[in-house]
Structure formats: C-alpha cells, structure tokens
Amino acid sequence: MNNLSTRDKKIIWHPFSQEKTVGLPLSIHSGKGAYLYDYEGKSYLDLISSWWVNLHGHAHPVIAEAIYKQALKLEHVIFSKITHEPAVLLAEKLQAILPSGLSRFFYSDNGSTAVESALKMAYQYWHNLGKARTKFVCFEGGYHGDTLGAMSVGKNSGYHDIFKPLLFDVITLPYPDTWIGDISIEEREQAAYQHIQEILTKNHQDIAALILEPLVQGASGMRICRPAFLNKIIKLVKSFGILIIFDEVMTGFGRTGTTFALDQLNSESVPDILCVAKGLTGGFLPLALTIASEKIYEAFLDDKLSKDFLHGHSYTANPLGCAAGIASLELLLSAETQQAIKNISQAHENGLKLIQNLSSVIKMRHLGTISAFTLPDNQIKLLITNLLEQGFFIRPLGSTVYILPPYCLTVDEFKAVYDALFKLIN
C-alpha cells in the first residue's frame, strides 16, 4: 500500500487548499493521454487539463523527447545579453501565427509574471514618454494571477480580498457576461458600454492601460462575453489613447476554439501587449511570454540605461521550456489537433443538450473547448465526489462546474462524462 499521501500531509503545504479540513491528497503516480493514474492503478480522466495547462495529453512522447534532447545540449543559460536557438525559434513560430503588430517577445516563467511584466511595461511606457498615466483599468471578475500587481488588477475577482490594503488602486469596469439562452444581454451590454464610456471620459488622462481576459474570464467562473461587445469597448478604449493588455494565459492555445481568443475579434482589436503562459509548453514546464508591439518596444530604446526595462527572472527563456513550447506548438497546429478542437466543440454542444433540461443546471455556457454551467452550491460537493469515484476529475470554481479538457479526449469519453453528469445531477 502506498503511503505517499500521509507523507505529504506531514510536510507539504498545498496551494488553494484549507489544509485543516482538506483531507489526504490524491496521490498521482503517472499520466498518459487524458488520464491520470493513482498508485492503485485507478484512472481519472483529467477534465480540467491540470489547471488549464495541458494541451495534448499527459507525458506526450513528442514533447518529452524534445525536452530530453534539449537537456543534453543546453539546460539553461542567463538570458541577459545572451541568446539561444529554442528561445528565438519559439518566438519566430509564434510571431508567424499572431497579428503582425505583436512583434517583441519578452520571456518569463508563469501567468502571473507575464501579467506583472505587462503591467510594468505599460506603466514604464508612459513614464519613458514623459507622461503621467499611472492608473490601470480592469473588468469586474477579472483574474490575472497571485503576485501583487496581478492581484491589484484582479482585486474584484473575489480571490484577493484580504490583500486589498496592499494593492494599488484600479478602476473597475462592469463585465456583461452571457450564457446560452440569455435574453437580457443586449440591454446589459448597452448599460455596461454607457457606464464604461462615462468612466473613461472622466479618467482617461490618468489611465495607462486596460487589462482583460478576452472572451472568457476563467477563474471567476468561465464567464463568457460576446466578441462584438469587446470590439466596441476596445475601439472606445483605443480612442482615448489607452493601451490594451490581453491576458490570454488561460484562453491561449486553442481553448476558445481558435488558436488565440484574439483571433475571434476584429483586426482593429489587436492589443498592445499580449500575455501567454499555461498551454505555452503543452503543460510540461513553466514558461510565459509577454508580447509587445513595436510602439511599446521603441519607447524603451534610449542612450540612457534608466529607460531600459529593468525586469527579469532567473529562469527567463529556459531552453527546456522553449523546446517544449516549440514541440507543443507544432502539435497544436497539426491538422489532427485542429480537427480534435472542432470535435471537442461539437461534443460539448451535444453534451450540453443532454443536460439542458435538468432543473438545477443554469447558465450553460460554451466556447470552443470550454463548457460550463452553474449548479446550486449544495449539490456541487456531492457531484464532484461522485464523479471522482467514477474516474472523472473535475474541480469546480465556486458554483461553476466546467470542462476544459486536453485535446486528446475522444468523443466517446465526452459522451461518458456528460452521461455521468446527467445521471448524477438528475
């Protein structure tokens, strides 16, 4: 009998867990494809891609091999005044599929550091131009990570309340989220637009940038907003000269059905700065990018060192991470994965039809490979426990149950998940 979980309980402090009441953790021995395996050999279908990072399944041999080969060549090197092939190649490959305005690639380690870099870049951009635009705007419900800057712009996500006195001031905008069958969305979008217009008219001269999760707010409960609304807001924000930061840490790399959520917006809605992480390495290694436009980059070019971007992390552009990123991106862009993403979207549509008439299922939403719905709080815990017993691993966000799977999940596996959801909720 394996005693890993009892050893863990004596020594490990886990994130996002009330350690007093959480009980013993599940000990995972290995992963293959969409499955995780415990020490008894029981399998669990990973329906949340292990915190939204995994794209192609666990222990994917192509990515594992790319990391192994790179590790034999160069495991790491300082990235200031030094470069290496994997960092440049990954940036080149991403540049080829991103809007042409996004042309300067700044590496860091995770979603929070990508956001932190973006906020500092936006702030210093205005400073370097000699302008005092120091405030950030964000959407109610937006979540951008757990470091101090990221928490400040996510302070109304509900995750950081105790830290509020430590965080800098931000201006929060209303977020008209929507769902299948939502009949009041036009009205709420109009009210939100009007409110945002008033706020920006009054404060625009102080505002450095707007940061947002395009199309889906992840951590606050897979809250979807319509592309046409975002296009309108971005146009308005740009008309005031305010910079736009897209946080695609969750939505990037196929989650919303397109490679990036920005692909579903119009070509004028390209952000000044784009943050990606999570799926960047297919879920193998921590790596992130903050990708800036030439306009941003040029504001840092000067004979004075003080205009330089004085920000960096020891593992910036880690070659193993970059090698994983290249392999993962090639897999993502393959015809097979692109078809799988389409199949997943269809499978969600079919599955949601199955559960749509259950009286406790409300606010069903679906975009690309993500589906979600809201359940009464008192049903959630029992549902999740029962699902786990049946080998389906789901982790709810408050009263939101969502499925955000690796792209190797098959149509039959989807059917099994939605059948289980139907039976248990019913």
Ligand SMILES: Cc1ncc(COP(=O)(O)O)c(C=O)c1O
């Ligand atoms: C949209 C978004 N931004 C930033 C982050 C922070 O990423 P990380 O957990 O890698 O720091 C997350 C994490 O869930 C996220 O969903």
